[in-house]
Amino acid sequence: MKNHFKIYISFLILFGLTSCSKLLEEVPKSQVNKDQFYQNEAQCIAGLNGCYDNLTDIFTHNLFKINEGSSDLAFWALDDADASFAISPANPGVGDIIWTAAYHGVMVCNATIVGINKSPVAEGRKKSLVAEAVTLRALYYYVLTSMFGDVPFYTKEVANFDDLEEITKLGRMPASDTRNYLIKDLAEYAPALPQIKTSLIVGNRVSASLAYILIAKMAMWEKKYDVALPALQKIMGIYGSLQSYKLVDILFRNKNIEESILEVQFAWSATGIRKTTLVAAITTPPRTANTSIYDGVEILELGDKANPSTSITPSDHLIDIFNKYPNDIREKIVMARDYNDKWFNRPSRDNFEGKPWMGPKFWAIQMDNKLDGNNQKVFRYADALLMAAECYNEIGNEAEALRYINMTKIRANIPILEVYPGKQSFFEELMDERGRELMGEYGRKWDLVRWGIFYDSINNTIATENEKIKANLRPYHEFYPIPDEEVFRSKGVLTNDAYKQ
Structure with a gap:
């Protein structure tokens, strides 16, 4: 059919x-x-x-x-x-x-x-x-x-x-x-729709939470925070405490995790189903031919058949927002300076100030050539909680804004916000927290556009690191x-x- x-x-x-x-x-x-x-x-x-x-x-x-x-x-x-x-x-x-x-x-x-x-x-x-x-x-x-x-x-x-x-x-x-x-x-x-976690539905089909998070996403585009919040509360009633979900599970190789609201299903098999993407190919360090050595580090689980392309590079801004909290356990998931306590060649340059690689969140086990069968994580429960924090900040509920942003901070082992810093300062911290928590989950540019800061944000971050972006970027590129x-x-x-x- x-x-x-x-x-x-x-x-x-x-x-x-x-x-x-x-x-x-x-x-x-x-x-x-x-x-x-x-x-x-x-x-x-x-x-x-x-x-x-x-x-x-x-x-x-x-x-x-x-x-x-x-x-x-x-x-x-x-x-x-x-x-x-x-x-x-x-x-x-x-x-x-x-x-x-x-x-x-x-x-x-x-x-x-x-x-x-x-x-x-x-x-x-x-x-x-x-x-x-x-x-x-x-x-x-x-x-x-x-x-x-x-x-x-x-x-x-x-x-x-x-x-x-x-x-x-x-x-x-x-x-x-x-x-x-x-x-x-x-x-x-x-x-x-089923009022249960997506992971509990056979085949990971649509759950009510996908409908509710879409309501909230679109309502927030329209600044209808009073519409978004009831939908987000429905999700919270289904998913419960964020602390019950492990951060290590957010690696794309871990399929259909309990925290996911939407994962797009991919698969790779040498002899069976092949529905693949190239995300791992553009986020994995380069491999030395005929080995399992990636930019100077042996990573046996990635295998000796991968053929990574030129990798996407973390911006100085991403590095800075992680540097703000040195003990953030998400940093080594999102970015990679070392693996198994051995430094990659690129990050070790310039007195260990070289650029990190994109991290194991995106790598594929035993990738064949450029193909990986990792599921792509699009919406997770942590996203819904940070959306709630944003909504409460916008409507002036300081206590609830703090409560929801601190949920992801606690799980990541970084200091919570104990005192509300003011609406704008809170929003700036929320933007950073969404970057630390959700990097790679298909929504960052759309957030920048929704917030009305796309052009200035790009112009002040990656455009300062890449001359072609600086030369070509225009405000209309938001869409x-x-x-x-x-x-x-x-x-x-x-x-x-x-x-x-």
Whole structure:
């Protein structure tokens, strides 16, 4: 069934992969097959499986390098359009990949919602199945609005050429309108989802906590802290005390940990399933050929077949925020100066002041060439707690703001904030704490944009370390341009006004 959705013909037309004549030949067959489906719960679940497929096209090294490796926390010293902010509508970099994958995900979710609603499945069960697709659709739109800002928004099924024509005429809908719609949609359906940890759901499918954290994320974009907090409290009721979750578990190699709200599922096997990403390849120290020696240190568990690319480099800013608390146990997880008490060559240079590598949080055990099958961690419980701290700071509840930020500090073995330092000082500490706790989990750039500090933050951190970034960076880079191909396909309805500056 997953393959059935992958060849859904309207998607092929929407993204220019086949001709109109081919559409007219294949739509009838495609529609007949679809209409004969969704006859029982098993078929509905098979349809839902297709809603997950595009997550592994989005949460990969491509998004990692722009959200984390081109943020205030790290940079990638390569002549790469994304890494050096040389993107444009004509050269959209990974924006083209994300746009296509996310809208494919939206299209599959829309079709699945229609199919399940038409199915003879019992109404009580039907809502929980629809809720799964509704939440995944919201996730795809969360990605789109966070990355591109205002984007076309639709919830109808693209079932024929007329539907396709209608969709291609949609212009940019204000991101705030999209988010407000999705917040209401999720609030309606979240109670129908399993109210348990994601790790307890077979296959790590959508839990209510994913719906609630998406409500909170989008509400915080809109500065609706009173909307975000009840959703975050729902998550807290499910996950309990942060101290019950071990920090060592956050390594990407540790799959489907108890603290995770969303992990995107990857796998690598020499003889079996291969759904891989290259995140480990761009975060691992270089290896000496035919050995298990990585920048001068033997790491047997990484093996002798890995072929790391040029690694993303921690910024001076990331180093500084860890230096603030020397006993922070997250530092050796996120960055690596040594391993098993032996220093890597690069960090040991310049009187042991050389740059550290990205840390074991991102490395893959026995990586084969550049491929790793680590799950990608996108949302964790610690994120929700730090979001709550931010919300309470914004509404002036000093005691609760302190309480929630201190939860991650206690687990990391660093001093808590005993006295509220004022709203702005607290916010600055919160930004640093989110960097220490969540670095690499696909949200840093979007946080900077949401906070309204993207340009200044990048200009004052990695742009001071990389001349190409300094030369290319512009305020409009907070959002990616819609690729020129999509603008052309829309006959000019879609525009990139910011990039005309």
